[in-house]
Amino acid sequence: MATQTPARQRRRGHDPESVLSIAVGVFNERGYDGTSMEDLARALGVTKSAIYYHVPGKEQLLSRALDRALDGLFAMVADPRAGSGPAIDRLEYVVRQSVRILIDRLPYVTLLLRVRGNSATEQAALERRRDFDRFVSQLVKEAAAEGGIRADVDPALVTRLLFGAVNSITEWYQPARGASAEDLSDALLKMLFNGLRAQPSRPGDGTGPEN
Template identity: 60%
Template sequence: MTMAENTTRTAYTVESLLAVTVEVFNERGYDGTSMEDLSKAAGISKSSIYHHVRGKEELLRLAVGRALDALFAILDEPSATTGEPVDRLEHVVRRTTEVLLTELPYVTLLLRVRGNTTTEEWALERRRDFDHRVAELVRDAVTEGQLRADVEPRLATRLLFGMINSIVEWYRPGSKAPDGVADAVVHLAFDGLRAR
């Protein structure tokens, strides 16, 4: 009897399969991952995977969709829709950082898509839409005199996202309290951007 035959199989749901899939995609890259790789990592047959999803691209869409849905939900939160533009922007920056930390594997995967498939093109388009909506908040805050006018709004937006997105490269869960990371991002960004 092999070890696999000796152990009880985990009952997979789409959610648990997705967690394994994202880990493998982040390790090997989407293009470098086969359904066989996913089957081995999950410890289930390929046919069991196909019982839950149509294929690898659907898994990618579910994974990056989870990250995108969490990011777009921030823009509908009361603190992102009412109040002074600079306060709304600060809320969005803090919450974006928190979502990145909470959904780290999913956001990491989202940041690595390059547009090689229909799903990746869709994800990049949604990311651009999110970026544009945040850039509007930056412009509004500059127009209201709440942020420095000498930093072009699109550049400020790119720098903010550059700082936030770089977290996926160095942050490891358990290495620092997630609240400390979000506080540091907000303080660094807004101490430098606020109009004086």
């Protein structure tokens, strides 16, 4: 029996999930607009016709990838922990889970954060992102109204700064060397909810030596 070539082995082993995963890696490396079907075929080790067996075209791969990131966020929004209880607790839950989703679906979230609305698929994804931003902004307003956070900062600005910090993780996080999602969310919540400035110890409060 003839020995199979590596390309033929890869071709036989691909399924829709592996095609999507590899395609997302290429999109992130080259940019979606800069990626051709030839580039995808080369990365997969298959012919273009083999890709069409799994997906109608490049934009359908993009759509599936963006949904992978956004569906995680909206599943979190639908969770009762994001919809009931003190607003500050719900906001903390949303931030913590957003970090976890980002780490779990890092390539897909990275791609989502890079789209610019150059196609109907990208525009639809951006609108869903705006829906999520509005949800968080409303949560911030509720937390301020309840006294859970300070009320003298614009809720829309708080939302941008908060999720600007969360989303920046995609630019530097390396799964092989990085902290866990729990470690990252703990550090983020401490800095953004409590501030970086160390609080002076008080006599008898257990935070430092008594005077």
